[in-house]
Amino acid sequence: MSxxxxxxxxxxxxxxxxxxxxxxxxxxxxxxxxxTPDTDAGDTSPVDAAVRRLRDDLFCTEPSTWPDCSPxxxxxxxxxxxxxxxxxxxxxxxxxxxxxxxxxxxxxxxxLTTR
Numbered sequence: 772m773s774x775x776x777x778x779x780x781x782x783x784x785x786x787x788x789x790x791x792x793x794x795x796x797x798x799x800x801x802x803x804x805x806x807t808p809d810t811d812a813g814d815t816s817p818v819d820a821a822v823r824r825l826r827d828d829l830f831c832t833e834p835s836t837w838p839d840c841s842p843x844x845x846x847x848x849x850x851x852x853x854x855x856x857x858x859x860x861x862x863x864x865x866x867x868x869x870x871x872x873x874x875x876x877x878x879x880x881x882x883l884t885t886r
Contacts, residue, residue, distance in 0.1 A: 775805075775817040775820070775821065775868075775870040775875075776804065776805065776806060776868075776869045777803070777804040777821060777824055777829070777866050777869075778866070778867045779804065779829060779831075779864055779866050780800075780864070781800050781802070781864050782862070782864075782865075783796070783799075783860055783861070784796055784797060784860065784863075785860060786858060786859025786860055786861075794861060797860070804824055804866075805820075806820045806824060806870075806871075808820045809823075817871065818871075818878045818879055818882070822879055822883060825847055825883060826883060829847075829849070830849050830851075831847035831848055831864060831865065831866040832847065832850055832883050832884075833849065833850045834884060835847070835848065840877045842871075842876040842877065843873070843876070845876065846865055846866060846867045846868070847868075848863065849864050849865075
């Protein structure tokens with residue numbers, strides 16, 4: 772695994788219970804994703820690999836900081852967390868970058884927030 776990584780945290784919450792102030796957290800798991808460029812996917816840099824992984828694989832395109840990137844502090848979340856239609860369980864995924872330079876983090880931020 773390269774020095775460029777994306778660590779995801781997947782948290783699942785129970786459905787809303789009557790009278791509850793918040794949902795009960797039922798599980799948490801983490802997973803490391805490699806951000807090594809994949810030339811078959813068109814990546815030419817770790818920035819390309821991270822943008823592709825965040826956008827296309829993880830659907831994490833909402834930054835934790837707005838309107839500017841804060842290298843080392845900005846993390847990414849799904850814009851539309853999954854709510855199970857029958858159980859009401861909610862699953863949220865956040866993605867955190869490591870091993871990227873501040874300039875690389877700014878480039879990722881720009882590419883994911885420019886519509």
